[in-house]
Amino acid sequence: MKIAYFVDEFPPFFRGGLGTYASEISRQFVRRGHSLSVFSRNTGNDPTSEIRDGLDIHRPRLMKTSDIISMVNPTEVRTWDENGQEFFAETLLYNLLSASKLVNYLVFKEKQHYDLVVSHDWLAALAGITTRKNLGLPFVFHFHSTEQGRNPVGSPTIKDIERQSATIADAIVTVSYAMRDELVSYGYAEHKIRVIHNGVDEKKYDPSRFLPHQIELFRQKIGIGHAPMILFIGRLTWVKGVDMLVLAMPHILKEVPHAKLVILGVGEMDQMLSHMVHN
Template sequence: KKWGRGIQLFSKILVYNYLSASKLVNELIGKEGFKYDIVIAHDWLSVIAGITIKKETGLPLVFHVHSTEKGRTLGNGSEVVSNIELRGGQMADLIITVSYAMKDELIKLGFPREKIEVCYNGVDPQKYNPENVSPDQIRQVREFYGIKPEDPMILFIGRLVGVKGVDKLVMAMPHILQKIPNAKLVIVGLGDLQDYLVNLVRMMKLQDVVKFNFEFIPEEERILHYAACDVAVFPSLYEPFGIVALEAMSMERPVVVGAAGVSGMREIVIPCGEEQCGYHINPNNPADIAWGVVNALESPEKRKWLGKNGRRRVLNEFTWDKIAEKTIELYERVIKR
């Protein structure tokens, strides 16, 4: 129990960390004379190497934390991995995480508050651009799922695991159908819940309403799915950032997102006012998810307005260029100390 899932994976990662640290310290720096200014490690997967290199070379260590073992397993994860994460935070000169919700979680877990900075993730708005998708491509996606042009298409893309809340989205469909009888839900992804979701849909007699695509689809297809849908829904129970919400917003689609607990999407999506681009919902409550979806689908004009606001927000705040500038600025601050 202490080791948790995947002890074989863990042992491979451990070996990889020590071999990569050894290569950098002994060969690249020791023999070949390479000069480095900073060591970067992402999550527990590489922070052991980062700590080792820092100890051997004295280089400053920046630790990027994208999620925590405790959070992504809803408290059921490996103690060993959690301890590695915390040790990385203690040894790092700077911790960069992906949202203020994550910063709060790290502080609660004992990470040193004064070391933590927030730098959001981003999206490429040239790639995720609705103008690049033709009406014919949209028609093909919708026809693949048997969705008529007049039927509102609700989209979920992501891992089919409990933490993503997709089962609660299926449970929300009867509430949505009361208000929008011709709505259809498309679920795209892979994960442990596949069989459970199929049985849930059968039990709720929603076979004609919920369409599955149990695949990890390539980015080009993902973009076409965003273009084809009318609203994208991500009712995550734990989501340090939620890059899928950004992708949908960049494609000018309204988004309905889980906003309880640790939710970076709560910071991405503006739920009211002149710049509104979606709705915040309680991901544990199917009726609340339905409320968000029904409101987003209220009228074509509303959908378009929310979508335009979403893309404008991406262009102003969440392009990779802006994120890269912020990251470099944080790295330079550490190097100058």
């Protein structure tokens, strides 16, 4: 199967966990005999096209659009600050340039054939919608989170993009049954939704890669010793719920008195979590 794969972040560009997910899962597709053309955001100096690890990667170079932002941004987006408006305009441009590269160049000029279109989250949704409209290919839309889940108020524009993408998509993929239930509660078609949990590379995280004394030294170094450990790895942002984990620790300690919580990550909740822990 040949897949057109729209994902906003892809190496060398990482914003959060989505870039890691896309990097890992795309290589697994290749190992299983599929062919992927990945379309990702160009941060300025990234190669516009390259073959890496068997992947055909495209990063259309974005152009400066500051003079026309007010004309292309929806009314609600115009209430955002200048950086937010610029980001939205760049995201729109990334989507349109990526879809154009696929439709006009790879398909119509080079005569490449594709079987499936995949987009991840609202940041790459418009490219998937545009491609489906022009090529008539099956469209799969991935929800890794929702605008309402990230921010109860959120942006009506982003919510509209998510809803339109889910309506047009032939299938919706999300990462957990909790996320599926959230989508259903918003009125998304349940029969379209498939839950596919994020995978783990068992070789990368195999404890046998390390000698027992190396593990013991590391546990001593971070102050855990032989205590039971709860390990959180992720971006320190509201949607991850790490604050709930911190609040749960007094209750956990009643059942497991020597348990330790280790938090590994950075994000906008960093200072707040530090304050919670020390108070």
